[in-house]
Amino acid sequence: MLVFAASDKGGTGRSVTSANLAYQRALTGDHVAYVDFDFGSPTAAAVFDVPGAMRGVEERGLHSYLEGESAEPVRIDVWRQTEHPLLRSRPNQSGRLVLFPGDIGGGEFATGDEALERCVDLLLRLNTEFDVTFVDLSAGRSYAVDMVLAATAHPRMRNLPFRWLIFHRWTRQHVIAASGLVHAEHGIIGSGIERGHDEDALRAAIRFVRAAVPDPEAPLGPQGSTAQATWMQARDEALRRLAAEYRIGDSVVLGIVPLEPILQWHEQLITEDDVLSTQIANKETLDALEEIARRLTDDTHWGRL
Amino acid sequence: MAPRQSTPRTALSCGEVRTSLLPARQALDIRSAAGLLALRADERVLLSERPGLYARSPATLTGVDCPLPSANGARVRAVGTVTAHAALTEGRVLQTSAHCSLPATGPDQRRPWGEYLVRPGVVEPLGKLPHEAVARGVLDGPRRGDLDVGLIADGLLTRLLRHPLLDQRPPFRSRPTRLRWAALPAAPGEGPSLERFTLAEDELRTVRLRVPEDTAAADLAALCNDLALHDWLLTNVVRMLDGIRLGAPSAEDPGAAVRALRPAVDHLLHLWMPGARVTRELAALWGPLEERPGFTRQWQAMVQRIRDQLTLHTVQAVHREAEPAP
Numbered sequence: 227m228l229v230f231a232a233s234d235k236g237g238t239g240r241s242v243t244s245a246n247l248a249y250q251r252a253l254t255g256d257h258v259a260y261v262d263f264d265f266g267s268p269t270a271a272a273v274f275d276v277p278g279a280m281r282g283v284e285e286r287g288l289h290s291y292l293e294g295e296s297a298e299p300v301r302i303d304v305w306r307q308t309e310h311p312l313l314r315s316r317p318n319q320s321g322r323l324v325l326f327p328g329d330i331g332g333g334e335f336a337t338g339d340e341a342l343e344r345c346v347d348l349l350l351r352l353n354t355e356f357d358v359t360f361v362d363l364s365a366g367r368s369y370a371v372d373m374v375l376a377a378t379a380h381p382r383m384r385n386l387p388f389r390w391l392i393f394h395r396w397t398r399q400h401v402i403a404a405s406g407l408v409h410a411e412h413g414i415i416g417s418g419i420e421r422g423h424d425e426d427a428l429r430a431a432i433r434f435v436r437a438a439v440p441d442p443e444a445p446l447g448p449q450g451s452t453a454q455a456t457w458m459q460a461r462d463e464a465l466r467r468l469a470a471e472y473r474i475g476d477s478v479v480l481g482i483v484p485l486e487p488i489l490q491w492h493e494q495l496i497t498e499d500d501v502l503s504t505q506i507a508n509k510e511t512l513d514a515l516e517e518i519a520r521r522l523t524d525d526t527h528w529g530r531l
Numbered sequence: 532m533a534p535r536q537s538t539p540r541t542a543l544s545c546g547e548v549r550t551s552l553l554p555a556r557q558a559l560d561i562r563s564a565a566g567l568l569a570l571r572a573d574e575r576v577l578l579s580e581r582p583g584l585y586a587r588s589p590a591t592l593t594g595v596d597c598p599l600p601s602a603n604g605a606r607v608r609a610v611g612t613v614t615a616h617a618a619l620t621e622g623r624v625l626q627t628s629a630h631c632s633l634p635a636t637g638p639d640q641r642r643p644w645g646e647y648l649v650r651p652g653v654v655e656p657l658g659k660l661p662h663e664a665v666a667r668g669v670l671d672g673p674r675r676g677d678l679d680v681g682l683i684a685d686g687l688l689t690r691l692l693r694h695p696l697l698d699q700r701p702p703f704r705s706r707p708t709r710l711r712w713a714a715l716p717a718a719p720g721e722g723p724s725l726e727r728f729t730l731a732e733d734e735l736r737t738v739r740l741r742v743p744e745d746t747a748a749a750d751l752a753a754l755c756n757d758l759a760l761h762d763w764l765l766t767n768v769v770r771m772l773d774g775i776r777l778g779a780p781s782a783e784d785p786g787a788a789v790r791a792l793r794p795a796v797d798h799l800l801h802l803w804m805p806g807a808r809v810t811r812e813l814a815a816l817w818g819p820l821e822e823r824p825g826f827t828r829q830w831q832a833m834v835q836r837i838r839d840q841l842t843l844h845t846v847q848a849v850h851r852e853a854e855p856a857p
Contacts, residue, residue: 255774257704285675296675297682303733321774347689354554354701382693385700 228349228388229360229522230374232414234403236365239437240393242493243483243515245273247391248360249495250519252304252323256357260304261326261348263370264362265289268328273493275310276302279327287329291348292341292373299326299348312497321357345377353386358522367412375414379422389528390414390432391480396439396465405472408432430530433480435518440485441510480527481518486511539634542662544714544748545669546630547681548759549688551707552767556700558622558798561586567696568617570687582807588617592651593629593683596641600668600677605661609633611647611654613680614748615687618756623798624763625691626756629683630712632748635660652748654678666713670737681709703794705767706734710759714740714751725816728758736762740816754813761805761826768833771795775840789844792837800837803830 231244241264252258262270268287271279283300291299304323305316352359363370378388392414394404408414418428442458469475488494488507496515500507521527553559559567564586565576574589592612599607615629630652637655647655673679717723723746726739738755775788805827806814820826 297685343693347692350554350692350699351707353699354552355704355706357704382699385698 227358227523228353228378228386229358230363230388230390231360231393232363232371232390232407233365233393234407235394235400238365238393238395238400239483239489240365241269241362242273242489243393243435243437244360244362244391245270246495246515247519247522248323248358249274250515251358251522252321253317254519255319255321257321257355258323259326259352259356259359260324261352261359261361262288262328263374264364265328265368265370266364268330269493270325270362271302271327273495274302274304274323274325275308275313275494276304276325276327277307277309279325282328282330284330287327288348289329292344294340294344301326310495312499313495324356342373342376342380345373346380346382349374349377350382350386367407367417371414372417375418375423376421379418388431389522392432392434392474393437394434394474396436396462398465398468401465401469401472401474404434405469405474409473426530430528432478433528434474434478435480436482438485438489439482480521481514483514483518484508484510539636540744541632541748542635542660542716543666544630544632544742544746544751545666545680546628546712546748546752546755547684548626548628548710548712548752548756549681549684549707550624550626550710550759550763551688552701552703552705552798553619553623553625553697554692554699554701555697556702559619559696560622563696564619564622567691567694568619570617582804583802584621585808586619586622590614590616590651591687592648593686594644594647595631595654595678597676597678599633599656599660599665600671600673600679601661601664602667602671603661603664605664607656607658607661607665609637609654609656609660609678610641612651613654613678613683614652614752615683617687617691620760621802624760624802625688626759627684627687627691628752628756628759629680629687630748630752630755631680633660633662633665635662662715666715666739669713670711670739672711681711702798703771706763706770708734708736708759708763708766710736710738710755710762712738712740712751712755714742714746716744717741723813723816725819728820734766742813746813750810750813754809754816757806757809758820761803761830764799764802765826765829765833768795768799768830768837772833772836788840792840795837796841800834803827803834 231240233240245260248258248260260270262268268282279302286296286300288299290296302325304325305313308314361374363374377383392404392408394400406413415425415428419425442462486508496507496512498512501509501512561578561584565578568576568586568588570591571589576589577587579585592614594612596610599609601607611631613629613631615627617625617627619625631654632652633654633656636659637657639658641657723740723742726741729737731737738758742751771791775791806817
């Protein structure tokens, strides 16, 4: 299965959340590929703590591969090459976790049919090898989004299942932007139809993930007042109505990732150790990530509504 | 300049093999295999049904003019052609391989192209070939711009994978492998020997051979294809067995182990035939591998383990049926 991770804006936690989902899937025994199509600013390597590729690789990254400059993109075995002390010892019974990094200074590019064919070649090959392939796409209606929409409509890809995750933060502007990315005239669905996708099938394969969502019920610490809590609950309720109005309401939400302080400080994988032993991360965050990872392949959470 | 007559003796042969599962729900029958591998209109696909279904494409030639990889940094330019072909075993395992042989010395200057074309599969150095250093360079992996036969094998694989006969629905997830090989001349009077077989990175294997001077590069390539095929089978069956969880978790989902192991029974277990397509002299090289690490021994242990697992699940299933419903 292919999972495309998209967002309208930067700073939505798209990369860090999808990297965490990839990590969670690998922990359950799946062989997982993580493909960094965030051409403007490849960051996945930083989340996986892979030195030497923090801002992309010098050569043979995905950008060079798609442009035909290299025959095969570099692959990084995360368990083996990470500096993260816990990940280095590959967890028992886990599947492979392989990162395909972007190039340093790759940037967006526009190219023709050959890049598309190469993209199809790559995705098909990954599908023979990995149970789940995450594709992290640059924010907005980027070239990367167009390319994978065209690729998934390609006749050679007809038997390859795919799903989209749209990440957004829980604010008025982000809700409207995320809806626009999917539903606007030249949004993912509109452009997908132009490229030959079936509207219903495409719609059925798109779900939203609300990231960095503050808990309106949670105490705000010593500074928190009752007035603040009441205000937050009212905002939350208003946002729910707004999301429903913009067709990204609860029924198409795959999951909600709570606001996680350590992710505000440092984009990283959340491990069980962070929750249980050092207790720097919240259990709710880890639970949410595990649950979203599980729902990716649970058909009851997908399909036409 | 006058054309040269004889081909000088070979100082090094090298190649690379890519092995992967054919991405199609059904294994290809012999006619479809011939369709897939018909790379050239003027030459037929080699088909054989004994001891197993096997199809091999005609050879394609790729012209090269580039520096050779070398371990000591020497930059030796070489010109010639690399031979590549594809093979399909039991309509299920696809291999593409590319190889060439390099003579000990070549002309000091580049010759007209026609002179290279009459020696298909030969890449000639300009001047003297530092064959030991180049052999190490090949096995360590060429740098960007160096002669890279692996790229030629991969290009052929990419071409084949775009074929409309393939529905891109592989029956199970599998691990592709690469096997790089280099063969240096054996001491006079010595037979062929396998100096080293290593599992380098996850999917990379390297093989270093010593062979008598008159050994044909095509025979060496056939041997290395055979090694690559069997190494791929071991790699992927090991991976399947790794994927099953024994004990408690399987009780929750008794079908999980059967689902995980079934592809081995359906698609792989009948493919094990080491040496079947290798010349008698070179088939002897399987000997040391059988002794240590013992390819066939490991294979048989795994086959037995798969059968035992499936038997256990059958017994359990019968038990469950026999128990009264709660």
